[in-house]
Amino acid sequence: MDIDEDDEDDIVITKRKRTSNGTAAGSKRAKKVKEEPKSARVPKTPKTPKSAAVSKAPKTPKTPKTPKTPKAAKTPSDKVKEETPKEETPDDMGYKWWEAEENDGEQKWETLDHNGVIFPPEYEPLPLHVKLFYNGKPVNLPKEAEEVAGFFGAMLETEHAKNPVFQANFFADFLQVLKECGGCGVEIKEFSKCDFTKMYAHFELLREEKKNMTKDEKKRLKAEKEAFEEPYKTCLLNGRKELVGNFRIEPPGLFRGRGAHPKTGKLKRRVPPESVTLNLGQGAKIPDPPPGHQWGEIRHDNTVTWLAMWKENIADSFKYVRFAASSSIKGQSDFKKFETARNLRNHIEEIRKDYTKLLKSDIMQNRQMATATYLIDIFALRAGGEKGDDEADTVGCCSLRYEHITLKPPNKVIFDFLGKDSIRFYQEVEVDHQVFKNLRIFKKDPKQPGDDLFDRITPSLLNRQFQNYMKGLTAKVFRTYNASKTMQDQIDLIPNEGTVAEKVVKFNAANRTVAILCNHQRTVSRTHNTSVQKINDKLKELIWNKIRLKKMILELEPKLKKKDPKYFNELDDLSKEDEAHIHKIIIERQKEQAFKKLQRDNEKLKAEKMPLLSEDSIKEKLEKIDELKEEYALELKTGKPEIKKSTTVEKLKQQIETIANRISTTTFQLKDKEDNSEVSLGTSKMNYIDPRLTVMFSKKFDVPIEKLFTKTLREKFKWAIESTDADWRF
DNA sequence: CAGCGTACTTAGCACGTACTTT
DNA sequence: AAAGTACGTGCTAAGTACGCTG
The missing domain is CATH 1.10.132.10 (Topoisomerase I; Chain A, domain 4)
Known part of the structure; x- marks a missing residue:
């Protein structure tokens, strides 16, 4: 049916046109065949959105409270401030910045001293008998190329190695390296003719050896590593000792992009000291570069918080060495983040009121703005900046496309897209009526799969709007706010x-x-399904046991059934097949246990050089188990379990109680496990x-x-x- | 403004280890 | 004591944000 075709709300003036590539940008994705997301997870059960207008936040004065440092005790902070650069005790890591005066501004530090970074060890060529095979023959690779081949060889049994894009990217870069270092005498042309299995086996062997090292060896190695890392672990910030986060330069390897990344498998090149920039305080001692090398650059920039930086060759972006999460610098910015989010409670009511009104704006851009804000606020979507063709196709709010939402009148929306890290976002929700209408407009006629839903706004536009409400407010703050x-x-x-x-x-x-x-x-962990199965089996057995005990009660006192029918109404819950299955499991388990015990005993005897026991020794046990088996078989036929003479109704009830408790805790555990999986x-x-x-x-x-x-x-x-x-x- | 460069937070996975269970 | 499982951490990829420039 034609809903609201005549609804004037649907008429929106399209004021400003997006300049250059309005549709062009959108349709570049259109050509893309939508491959089934690899990491697609099972859709969650539909959720209902929380209603937009339930903010209990009081409408308070708009003057934003400048984040106060969380003072444990507002004590002699002035004193602390006075004694700034003292260099007598640089060793205390117990600096409590939250008890000191706050530090707001461009400059991030006064002095900064550190010992540089750790480089990964040089490549060690493989033993001579370990080779890449090409066309069935071993190849002598120059060590640079061998290293790259080894990267792939080590990953042979992973999912990456089966990914054609990964293979192709790896192979192209491998050939490039091979060319750079003068080839290997054999013309290597086809990936499919490369055989990495010998290399793989070698790495497996190394792993095995490592695993089998004695405790002492492991301990010694660990201690050596610790000692070596010691100087890099900490630095001096304003004369105080602080922990450094990632002080190692990333080792070379094959890029493991997430999701369908066009560059996955490419070679991440080794980073030489020459391409590393260090950031130090003015006058700080410059750490020695590795012998025979130079640092790329030394900077003294106290407006940033990184200690070292290098350019990475996959996306051509920077990687940084920074402070650890426990450092004062990170702590302060974390605190600030939460205070900003917390401050949003003083504005959220107005923001919600405004965007609700603007959902009906005559200006398309405003409508998009309001709708996007709604999605960010209610469904905790990320901003969704634009991405390039050389990255995985993932989206957030502003980059949502036609195919990512399905509209089901009157007001149901199904989101289905890949977000950050190619994690699937799947939700069936009900939205505000006006939001529904707007989304329908954003999908209207000339638009087709591949086109942007929000073609007139960008994250920076959104953020600029947000700043009008509150200093520091950006799209991501909504996530923090709503989460907390x-x-x-x-x-x-x-x-x-x-x-x-x-x-x-x-x-x-x-x-x-x-x-x-x-x-x-x-x-979900590889073992999840089996372990759930196990718990289910355990549960079934418990239930069976309970039913069985109840049947016994009735055998002792049949008239109880009429007295308390509820108590006995589960008696037929288990099918004969289920029952038989449980019997089988119990019997098998008991037999297994008997054999295992025998083995254990024999091992003990062997150690004591005593004669071993034969299988005859547990014959008696096995016979007993067989008896039990027959008993069960009979029970299955008659539906009446055998009863021990000493049993009483009281005792049975007691046992049932215990089992019922176990059932409920196990059920709970299982549910928890499933929910959390x-x-x-x-x-x-x-x-x-x-x-x-x-x-x-x-x-x-x-x-x-x-x-x-x-x-x-x-x-x-x-x-x-x-x-x-x-x-x-x- | 778009587009880039830079800097910073957020994110899942692999792996080793600690803890439980059998 | 071994095996299985859960937990914690390191690693590094993938986001957001913002200022500058043309």
Whole structure:
């Protein structure tokens, strides 16, 4: 049917045209055949969106409170400020920036000293007997080319190595390197004639050897590594010791792009010191470059926070060596991030009111702006900047295309697209009516698959609008805000009762709501299905056992069935087949156990040089098991389990009770496992949930923080742990 | 403004290790 | 004690954001 064809809301003035490549840019993707996303995960069960207008945030004065540093105690901060560059005790890592004066501005540091970076070890040629085979014959590769071939050889059994794009990119770069170093005497032309299996086997062997090293060897190696890394692990920032994050230059290898990345498999080249730029304080000692080398450049830029940088050859972008997450610099910016997000609560009401109005704007650009804001706010979409043809085809809000949404009147929208990291975003939701109408307009006639839905706006345009409401407000802040707000709301729903373990489970459930909001996924572990199957089997067996015990009760006192029919109404829940299957499993397991025990005993005897036991020794056991088997068979026929003489109804009821408990805990565990199998909690805990919420929960609910934050997270969020109390609110 | 360069946050995966279970 | 599983961390890819330039 023709809904609202005459609705005047649908008439939008198209004021400004997007200049250069309005449609051209859109349709370049159109040609692309939409391959089934490789990482496509099973769509989640449909969700209903939270309604847009449920903000409880009070409409408060618009003057943004400048983020106050989270002062544990607002004490002698002036004092701290006075004694700035003192160089007597540069060793304390316990600097509490959150107790000092805040530092806002362009300049990021006063002095910076560090020892440079660690380079990966030189390539060591393979032993002479390990070769690449071409056309069935071993090839003598120059070491530069051998290294590259080895990269592929080591990955032979991975999914990457089966990917044609990966193969092609690798092969092209391999041939290039081979050419650069003068060839190998044999004309290598076809990838399919290359045989890496000998190389693979060699690497497997090395792995095996490494695994089989004795404990002491491993320990020694680890200690050596520690000692070597020691100087690089820390640096001096304003005279204070701080941890460095990634102090190693990335080793060469084959680029492992995520999703359908056009450049996956390309050679990531070795980074020479000559292409590394160091950033140090003026007058700081310049670390020695590796012997025979020079640093590319030395800078003294105190407006940035990186210690070293190099250009990478895949996307031609920069890689940085930075401070660790627990450093004061990162901590401060993390704190600022959460304060900005928190500040959004003072503006969100107005923002929502405005975009709701603008959804009906006469100006197309405004309508797109309002609609995009709605999607970012309600569904936590990312901004969605433009991407090139040489990157994986993934999208966010502003880069959504025609084919990414399906409209189902009256107001249902199905999102289906690949987001960051080629993670599938699939949601069937109901949206505001005007949003629905707008989306329909954005898909209207000349538009076709491949075209941008939002063809008149960009993330920077959006962000510029956001700044009008609040300093520092950008699209990504909405994700942080909504994530933390959701967490606060979820925590508010948790009753303060039960054991610590129970409270942790509740906390994780709240955490999970946030992770789902942000679409944080993980691949289900390889072993997931089997382990679920195992738990299910266990569960079935428990249920069978329970039913069986109830049947026994009825055998003892048949009239109980009438008295309490509910208690006995599950008696026919298991089919004969299921029952037989369970019998089989039990029998097999018992036999297996008997044999295993025999083996164990024999090993012991062997060690003591005693005569071994033969299989006859467990004959008796096996006979007993066979008896049981027959008993079960009979039981299956009659439906009446055999009863021990000493049994009473009371005892049976007691046993049933125990089993019922086990069933409920196991069921719960199973559900938890399933619910969590493809949701990743870590990302939201680390990046989106204001850590002060977690600390507040810990204190208010009396759950040790160790149960909520790992050691690294405790270090990263030390500022929150030391400055938050039980009644803190986001 | 587009388009690029730069700098910073966010993200999942691989792998080693710690912890449980059998 | 071995095997299986869950957890924690390191690694590095993939985003966002923003200023500058022509």
